[in-house]
Amino acid sequence: MSPVTFAPLPHGQHNVLRPALEAARLPTDDLDQPGRSFFELSDDQGPIGFVGLEGDGKDRLLRSLVVLPSRKRQGHGGLMVAYAEAHARQGGVRRLHLLTTTVADFFRARGYRAADRAAAPAAVVGTAQFSSLCPSSATYLVKDLA
Template identity: 55%
Template sequence: MDDFVHLLHALHQLIEKFAHGYLQCPKVGNVIELHLPIHPVSCNQIRECPDDQDRTQDRAPTMRMTALSNNDLGPLRDALTLAGLPVDDLAYPGRQFFSFSHQGVDVAFGGIEGEGADRLLRSLVVLEGQRGKGAGAAVLAAIEAFAKREGAERLHLLTDSAAAFFTGQGYQAQERSLAPASITATAQFKTLCPASATYLSKRLV
């Protein structure tokens, strides 16, 4: 297993601690830095972020989760377009998108939409060349952790081709008629996604 795969595996474990409030990593502007050792160590050896911010030499490599403004959506738009995913509503209000990068290289993008207990997983796309390494599961876990901290209790989504991936991450396929009104009112449900797209949801615990 190469270093990047070690990183993604460790990231997934770390996010579980982050989501339950066990780990507080520093925020640098709109960047959340997740500090992870990527050399062969067991997951229970993942260290917490150092209190001494000047000890840069001791820091582990990072996966960066960066909140995107409307001015930063170009790479996300390109990635979604290449993947054949909708882009028309990216700059609409009520959406928060993120980039995920390792050593300055974009790995994936994702985002959520809405407010309150029910939110839409608006996008999740892993870039070509980064797939098959566990990035999708790690990025999804980070987005779920963010949504939960923001007060979400359930995430909902539509997908044409990734239903198997999401069911593997705890999502359940549902009839569209069961979706909350706040979700069926989104652009994805109303116009952007075809009627054939699978609707899934997950309770965040």
């Protein structure tokens, strides 16, 4: 594996992120809204994938994790989660929350645990992902970072 870089995407620069999320059938309606930070994992061959963090304060939403099809099954998803968690910790985040309809086991293997949606903090409940973009059948998972 060649050396990788994990870098923030400039706000509104979603020309590669949006089609990648659409191809993976992940929500894109709120990408340009404030309070969202997206990151790209890349190497000398180009983009590998993307992940986002949403919100402010101690509880934030991990969202929009996608690995480009040609780069799957190489450990990049786990690497992106680790980078996103480290970035969140550096920003004072204590817990990451997420919703998924397809890869709950992937996140459970990385320390995320099932949680009751009714107990989610207001900062998470107020996101479009939580309130309208992800179906109520999505698995809600949480990980303590502290």
